[in-house]
Amino acid sequence: MNKSESTRKLTLLKLLQEHKKLTNEQMSDLTFCSQATLRRGLIELEKEGHIRRIRGGAVLEVAQNHEISADYRYHINAKMKEHIAEIASTFIGSGMSLFLDSSGTVSKIIPYLATVSNLVIVTNGLKTAYDLIQIKTLDSKVFFLCGEAIYDAASTVGNYGNEFLDAITIDLALFSTTGLDEQGAYEANFEQMMLKRRIINKAKASILMVDSTKFGKLEPYKLANLSSFESVITDNISEKQMADMQNMACELLY
Template sequence: MTNRQRRGPAQRQDAIAEAVLAQGSATAAELVERFGVSLMTIHRDLDELERQGIVRKYRGGVTAQRSGVFESSVAYRGKSMREEKEAIAAAAAELVEPGMAIMLDDSTTALALARRIKDAGPLTIVTNFLDCLNLLAPVQGVRLIALGGDYDPLHNSFMGVSCVEAIESLQVDLCFVSTSAVSAGNACHQEQRVVVVKRAMLRSAVRNVLLVDHTKLGRTALHRVAPLGEFERVITDDGASAAALRELDRHKVEYEVAARA
């Protein structure tokens, strides 16, 4: 299906979001030409994407900040790097054994893992991610523990002091988290409120595993979540460059490269 073929508003808005992220910015006129719709329609689409926190409008166009709200939005994250996340989730699922207590963060990679292990019970699964809770709630063989707190619609998850206190009352066998950047031997993230929750999750687990697609390697973000040495292993995908893997080797990090289907 070409860009000029007829498509519904939601599908077109998804395509606009992906295009803007790939380019970094776009003018309304460019989007009109690309999608074959009116300028008024494009402005309506951009208004909706801005309302969702996915893009930022300016006079005549729109921008995407990779380290900002665009990247944080679960609406966007769920659509990006799908093949890579599925490959990483498949590798991570091999670490899960029946009877384990597992903690999952609010990453879409952890959600892909949840889909793979939901029938591997009996399991206890602990998460603050509403998407995971909705997925796992009806599943037999899974004891589901919801981490409450302040609901954050941008991430569709629960955070804050109450969430951290709930995490600190538990100890799990395995914790799977993802971060937005890996550099200089550290896993990092751009949002302080997210970092606080991830740190508490790592402290609550006997073993920790970092799930990051290749686009996160060599990137920087404001806050350090943890040194890579705190993870039993890092799982990435086969899009990782040789330089990025050499950097992991330099920091003596055990890692696994998952092959995409």
């Protein structure tokens, strides 16, 4: 697949995430592409399980136990995620030990770590680990948790890294999640949920970085109550969402 086709697919998926349902004519107008080109992109997205084509259009259809592929997660809603990462970066200082999950949202904090010295960074994200070793200071260390490699999530899961986790302290853990409401944070993948829950219980403090598109979205597996996080950082929040969350025992930043 060439770069323009990949970009077009990302654009189509983002449009359907925003509108949930669009006609072929609407998508063609919004992406400035022909019906034939549009059809090829929609067929690919349907094969990957992200959408369902219907008569005259398409609807978003991400199964509740299916994670959106890493390539999409790293690019969708980039500006929102960059804003969230900028706020989260203020919690990080020299000499800290960090856990970064494999999410596209948390990955946006990586550039801020390039000048922070003497960090110990643990991650289960394949791309996250690679990007970290490109920018880290010479006195910082990056550790990758071993486990079963998950294609869509570009990460590892499982209990293979338990011995290592038992031997290390974590000052701050940074997470994103696939769904959020006033009752808590939710995950689409059971193994991801179990690993993140273990890290939350181990870390001295945990921060949830989640863009506003995740609010009100429920997934099968509950990760934690919002009170488990020191702060929830987002890009925007409605008055109703703020009212729903105001009694949660965590700081809300946006």
